[in-house]
Amino acid sequence: MSKQGKNLDDQEIDLAVLKQKMSSAVDGFNYRLFRMLQFVIRNIIILGLLFVIGVGLGIYLDRTQKIYDHEVVVQPNFGSVDYLYAKINLLDSKIQKGDTAFLKAIGIKYPKKLLKMEIKPIVEVYPFAGSSELNFELLKVMAEDGTMKKVIEEPATARNYPRHTIYFTTKHLATRENIIQPLMDYLNNSAFYSTIKVEYIKNLKIKMEANDRIIAQIDGILDSYASSSTGKSPGMVYYNNENNQINDVIESKDKLVREQGDLRVLSVSYDKIVKDQNTSVNIENTEVTSGKMKLFLPLLFIGLFVIVRMFISFYKKQSLKTKQEQL
Numbered sequence: 001m002s003k004q005g006k007n008l009d010d011q012e013i014d015l016a017v018l019k020q021k022m023s024s025a026v027d028g029f030n031y032r033l034f035r036m037l038q039f040v041i042r043n044i045i046i047l048g049l050l051f052v053i054g055v056g057l058g059i060y061l062d063r064t065q066k067i068y069d070h071e072v073v074v075q076p077n078f079g080s081v082d083y084l085y086a087k088i089n090l091l092d093s094k095i096q097k098g099d100t101a102f103l104k105a106i107g108i109k110y111p112k113k114l115l116k117m118e119i120k121p122i123v124e125v126y127p128f129a130g131s132s133e134l135n136f137e138l139l140k141v142m143a144e145d146g147t148m149k150k151v152i153e154e155p156a157t158a159r160n161y162p163r164h165t166i167y168f169t170t171k172h173l174a175t176r177e178n179i180i181q182p183l184m185d186y187l188n189n190s191a192f193y194s195t196i197k198v199e200y201i202k203n204l205k206i207k208m209e210a211n212d213r214i215i216a217q218i219d220g221i222l223d224s225y226a227s228s229s230t231g232k233s234p235g236m237v238y239y240n241n242e243n244n245q246i247n248d249v250i251e252s253k254d255k256l257v258r259e260q261g262d263l264r265v266l267s268v269s270y271d272k273i274v275k276d277q278n279t280s281v282n283i284e285n286t287e288v289t290s291g292k293m294k295l296f297l298p299l300l301f302i303g304l305f306v307i308v309r310m311f312i313s314f315y316k317k318q319s320l321k322t323k324q325e326q327l
Contacts, residue, residue, distance in 0.1 A: 039306075043309070046305065047302060047305070050298065050301040050305055051298045053301065054297035054298030054300065054301045055297070055298050058294030059293075065293075066171070067115070067169060068169065068172070068174065068281070068283060068284060070167070070168050070169070070279070070283065071165050071166070071283075072279050073164075074164055074187075074275060074277065075164075075275045076164065077197070077200070077269060077272070077274070077275060078193055078196045078197055078273060080273050080274065083273075084187065084274055087187055088118065091103075091117050091183075092116060092118060095111075095116060096116070100112055106182055107181075107185060108182045108183070109177075109182075110178065113171040114169075114179070116168065118167050121163075121164050122164060124161050174282060180279055180281070184276050187273070187274040188274055190273055193273045197273060204263060204270065207263065211260050215253060218249055218256075221249060222250070222253075
């Protein structure tokens with residue numbers, strides 16, 4: 001019984017200590033809240049002025065200092081991917097260094113309002129896989145061991161995708177005249193790739209002309225076969241399972257026709273070293289403080305005022321404490 005009584009006494013003591021601590025915590029909170037209210041009441045005019053000034057200045061900055069994002073989708077031709085990335089990295093370094101003379105020299109207007117520039121690949125796995133049998137087999141292996149997502153986003157792989165997006169940010173509205181066209185002119189100004197471009201176009205024309213001749217020859221063979229085998233009029237072709245050679249000829253023609261279509265589409269993009277396909281400009285940037293200065297500045301001004309007053313109060317207390325210790 002004495003042991004149980006002792007346990008009850010201990011529990012009562014623990015509860016009393018807990019109640020005392022809770023009471024002290026509540027008193028401490030009430031004291032801090034009171035001090036905070038005192039601080040606000042004593043400085044209500046200053047705090048009000050800081051709030052009004054912050055809101056007014058924030059509204060002005062939100063209207064006049066807007067930031068815009070822009071995107072240009074491009075296709076680098078003639079093996080110029082590394083050249084394209086090097087050019088964009090160079091431009092970004094010039095922007096970060098504030099080399100406005102260089103930017104003006106290539107035709108960009110308002111270079112001081114150009115904030116940054118970067119380039120990223122557009123991940124297009126299927127065109128990448130279809131471009132060669134080796135790429136297709138590579139993707140099959142990656143899919144089997146579960147590393148596909150990691151590998152397709154690797155820089156070495158990503159640069160082989162056909163299309164890429166140039167991102168840049170400005171403090172003014174962009175137009176084709178003041179930045180897009182000068183940028184594309186700069187990217188397409190390469191003596192080496194201009195020479196390569198001429199040879200690519202020549203080879204493309206030779207290939208397309210050869211394909212047209214082969215297709216015409218195949219059409220002649222098919223017309224002759226159709227008229228001689230069944231007595232039907234030329235142009236009427238009947239599949240004969242026993243004649244695999246004719247089936248192979250028809251299949252070859254189908255491949256050539258599809259290849260011709262692909263080559264014609266490709267020739268449209270071959271007029272430039274770096275072909276711009278699509279542009280999206282003047283997308284208002286709403287990240288972080290952009291467009292939110294009317295909320296950010298009042299909090300910043302009031303916060304700085306509170307920190308300064310706290311520092312002054314702390315300094316005064318420590319100075320008084322030091323003087324008392326010296327006495």
